[in-house]
Amino acid sequence: MGQVTQFHYTAQHKPNQLIYGSGQVAVITGWTVKQAIAKHLQPSEYAVIGQLYSPTRGINLLVRNLLLNPHVRYVVILNATKEDKNAGAGECLRDFFHHGVQESVSDTGRKSWVIRSHIPGYIDIDIDIRAIEKLRHALKVEVATSIAEAVEKIKAFAQIEAVEPWGIPLDFPMATVEPTVLPGTRYGHRIEGKTIAETWVKIIHRIKTTGTIRPTGYDGKWQELIDLMAVVTAEPADFYFPEPNYLPIDRSFLTEYISQILDDSPYREGVKYTYGQRLRSWFDRDQIEQVIEKLIGEIDAASAVMTLWDVKDHDKGGSPCLNHIWLRVVDNELSLTAIFRSNDMFAAWPANAMGLRALQKHIRDEIANRSAYDLYMGPLITLSQSAHIYDDTWSNAEQLIKQQYAAICSKLDYADPAGxxxxxxxxxxxxxxxxxxxxxxxxxxxxxxxxxxxxxxxxxxxxxxxxxxxxxxxxxxxxxxxxxxxxxxxxxxx
Incomplete structure (x- = not known):
């Protein structure tokens, strides 16, 4: 018979983003929506179910929550999707339990516990190493590569008789810093740069300088500007990565991410959608092909539009952040404009911009291959209705500004289109x-x-x-x- 003891999971971090049960198994679903596993389980079979997107941002909070809940004795990590492989959070978490940490510095230059993994992951140095080591050795960890396998492992753990908590709840206070915000325009902002990397640093500086601090609607806060337009004028075809690379992505991540925008994908349980799926088949039309044919037939058309927003998104939630894309040809130059309803400018915008630039180039190349039009690559423009930085990356953003903004400003091009x-x-x-x-x-x-x-x-x-x-x-x-x-x-x- 399974255990009948009822446990209560207390989350100090991201409490509104978790599903709670009364068992002893913590389930980490990565990028798979947590409800996709919860629907196959009874609450008595798990302690908590939550998603883990980022190893550099999420594992620290997860460890803090586990230290506060010593009744959790089992962990099941779902590492099932291409997004999980790209982000590496599940793999880094597994490495934490298997290999532990060492004292070093984080990506922001802070002294931290760095997970022994080829994927960067950090835990606050304020957490006692003895507590970290006790946690690591007290929990039994399993990795699953599918929802069915994860459910099987969770149910197997749930059949084990209740195990005593490994210790007492441990709470390590977390330092928080409230940014200083200068006065500035609330609505409508324009930022331009030659490359995505340069434009990104300017975006982060603008938000951190004058962005309004608001609750996110989930947990925590973000600093936000409303209606931010970013214009990238000269991103090279093979993409510019600074050396050393201060972007939150690298080339290996980018290759997989671009396929999520350009390529269709079959329905997978637990995965909401990909942008490529919305563009290629969601509405029973291949919209990328439509705009290519539209522009070949009418090169100066103002109606080469693609939409990712479905009216059903109002009802079911989980709506795409990227909503609309326009292509325009002016003076033999192809530009792409994309609208985001919500945009994580620190962690997501560089990948968003490079993926869109790849889409822009794909459309330009296909037009050239199928017609006499040999267009130049014009600017990439993104319009972010909510352009924000989450509070768990504020210190990263400040470090980026300190290290890169002055250097970028010193290379300003003083040519003015106004004359x-x-x-x-x-x-x-x-x-x-x-x-x-x-x-x-x-x-x-x-x-x-x-x-x-x-x-x-x-x-x-x-x-x-x-x-x-x-x-x-x-x-x-x-x-x-x-x-x-x-x-x-x-x-x-x-």
Whole structure:
């Protein structure tokens, strides 16, 4: 007979994201939705069921919860999907129980317990190593590669008579830091960069500087900007990875992720969908093929649109974060614009952007192969309605900004699509000639003696002027005004 003792699982971290039972088995489902396993079990057969997405963010919280619940004596780790293989969280967790930890530093430079695994995973150094070692040796761990296998292992453990808790509940306080938020625009933001890596650092800096701190609706907080547009202008065909790589992904992860956007996939229990499935077959149409044929037949069409949003998503939940994609050809240049309703800008956006760039290139190449159109790769634009950073990556984000933002700013391209402004003094007045970039065609002329009034007039007439260009213009106009007062010659940039 199975055990009848009723246990109560207490979660200090992510409590609203777990399914609770009264048994002694902790079930970690990875990227498989937890309900896909729970529906095959009775609550008495498990202690808790939860998903584990990231080894660098999730294992630390999982270990803390297990230390608080010493009645848990068995762990079943489901490592079943391509997403699990990509993320590596299940494998890293298995390595934690099998091989333990060593003292080193985390990806943010903090002293941490680092899991002995080829997949990076960290546990707070504040947790006593004796408690970690006791936990590791007290729990029996099994890995399953399918839902059916996981259910079989869980039920087998549940048949064992109740085992005494391995110790007393242990709670190690977790340090939290509330970010300093500067005033800024709440809605509508534009960030541009040549590469995805450069643009990502700018995005993280903008959110961390002026983003509003809000509850996530699940557990914890996020820092958020609403309606953030990111424009990537010159990502190379083979993708740019900095050296050393500060992105949250590498090339091996990217290869598998791109297939999730480009390729269809069959239905799998416990997996909600892939973006490729939504684009290729969800609506009984291959939307990628549709837009290729649409543009070949009408190259300047404004209706090459793909949708991933299903009206049924309102009812059943689990709706895709990526909702709509547009392709446009302007001046022989193919651009792609994608809208996300919700976007984890720290952990997910770089992979999202590279996957979309691969889709953009696939469409460009297919158009070239099937027609006479040999299009250039235009910009990739993402619009994130909720652009956020979760509180468990705030320290990572701050470290990224500290290490990379200044270097990226020092390499700014001062070319301004709004044009150039030539300043001179004539007849006792400042005269400003506005010319187009490249061709130098004159498109405007301004004159006066008051530098501030001129700067405001120019910026009002050219609202797209880059901020650093506007600042430069203001300084030069003031120098010109001072030269008039002092009756000195003015030469721009001297």
């Amino acid at each position: 150039n402004f030539l300043i001179e003094i004539a007849d006792g007045q400042i005269v400003v000639t506005h010319t187009t970039p490249g061709s130098g065609e004159i498109v405007g002329c301004y004159s006066g003696k008051n530098a501030l009034k001129l700067a405001r007039e120019i910026c009002a007439a050219s609202p797209a002027i880059c901020p650093d260009h506007a600042a430069y213009l203001g300084m030069e106009l003031q120098k010109a005004a001072d030269c008039i007062k002092l009756d000195k010659a003015y030469i721009q940039d001297r």
